[in-house]
Amino acid sequence: MNKINVERDAKDFSTPYKIALVACHDEHDDVHITLLSSLMNRGDDEMIVGEFVKGLSKTLFHEKPQAAFLIMNLAMDFWTGTMDFYDSKTEGEEYVTYNEMPLYRFNTYFGIHTVHYAKLREISERRKLNLPGIVGNVLRVAVASPLFKGESGDVFNAWTRQHTKKISTLMFLGFTDQDGYPRIVPAIQGKSVSDSRILLTTAPYNKLTQDLKDGARASVFALNLDMEAVLLKGTFRREAGGFGAVDIDRVYNCMPPIHRYIYPQTPWETITEF
Template identity: 75%
Template sequence: MKKINVERDAKDFASPYKVALIATHDEEKDVHITLLSSLMNRGDDEMVVGEFVKGLSKQFFHERPRAGFLIMNLAREFWTGTMDFYDKKTEGPEYITFNEMTLFRFNTYFGVHTVHYAELREISEKRKLNMAGIAANMVRVILASALFKGREVPVFNPWTRRHTAKAGTLLFLGFSGDDGYPRLLPVIQGKSVSRSRILLTPAPYKKLAEGLKDGDRASLFAASLDMEAVLLKGTYRRLPGGLGAVDVDRVYNCMPPVHRYIYPETPWEAVTEF
């Protein structure tokens, strides 16, 4: 589908109370996933996103404009798609609209300071999150955990290990499609099984994972309902029994106040000039 069903979907897209993920490519060509609840449509063929916190993703929007997205509303319905970033502005009607939203208007510390514009390339039909399928595959992952731990490399710190092992953490998988655009799908049934591996199943959304091959680079965005999140990047492994895993070798802290890689650890630099 090339156009947004504005009459049906615009209200969900305009709500700040949603899960909205944007996937771009980083400097290593890994998929970089960001939670940006300000993502919304502009008519039926464009998307806009309001920037209110500095991070690497906004830099990547315009260095490598090909992007993927996933939007999920409070009714657990979701859309996926791809788009191309082409402009950014610090004024205009969208800038005013964002800053008049309750979420930003009454925020003491920050509002939207830049609006990024993207041309819609494609968008899926609305899908309902398959909770029964997710639960069934979660059981499969738990039962297989002891068999597929992988190498015990100390990539995750204790918080990341606990966070990614909890049943309440929402996991989303990102990878590069054959057309060069990042793709996103929910893998909520996934969990960490060691200090460097996330075990998962592509089911119940196997079709969304088409094109993901053994040995490909893949990323996982792990977020809790308490708004705690971490981004994991690594190599995808196809395993027996319809299972898969991501062997993680890069970890990015995407929570304020400091966005930075925590594995491999980024050295701190002293500020000597103001």
């Protein structure tokens, strides 16, 4: 499907009270996933993002404009799609619309300062999150965890390990499809099984992950219901029994106040020019 069903879906897209993820490619061509509740449609063939916090993704939007998105509403319906960023503005109709929304208008700290524009490439039909399938695979992952720990490495800090092994943490899998576009797929059943590995199953969304090959780069966005999140990047491994694992070698802190890689650790730089 190449057009948004505005009459049916615009209300779900326009509310800031949703899970909205945007994926692009970073400087190493890994998939970089960001939580951006300001993502919404502009008519039936464009998407827009309101920027209120400076992070890596907003720079990448225009350096590498091929992007993907996932939107999930409070009823657990979700849409996925791809798009191409082409412009950004600091004024205009969409800028005004964003800043008149109560969430941004009455926020003492964050208003929308830049609007990014993307041409819609394609969008899926509305899907209902497959809760029975997810619950079944959560149990499978829990039982199989001791068998697929892999080689342990000190990649996760204590908070990341605790965060990624909780059943209440929602995970989303990112990878690059055969056309070179990022993709985002729910992987709610995933969990950490060591200090450097996320174990998951591609079921119940096997069809959506058919382009993800063994040895390919993949990313995991781990988000809890308090909107605390961390982005993990590594190598995908197909395992026996329908399991998959992502061996993590890069960890990105995507929460304020400082967005940066925390593994490998990057040195702090002294600011000498203002």
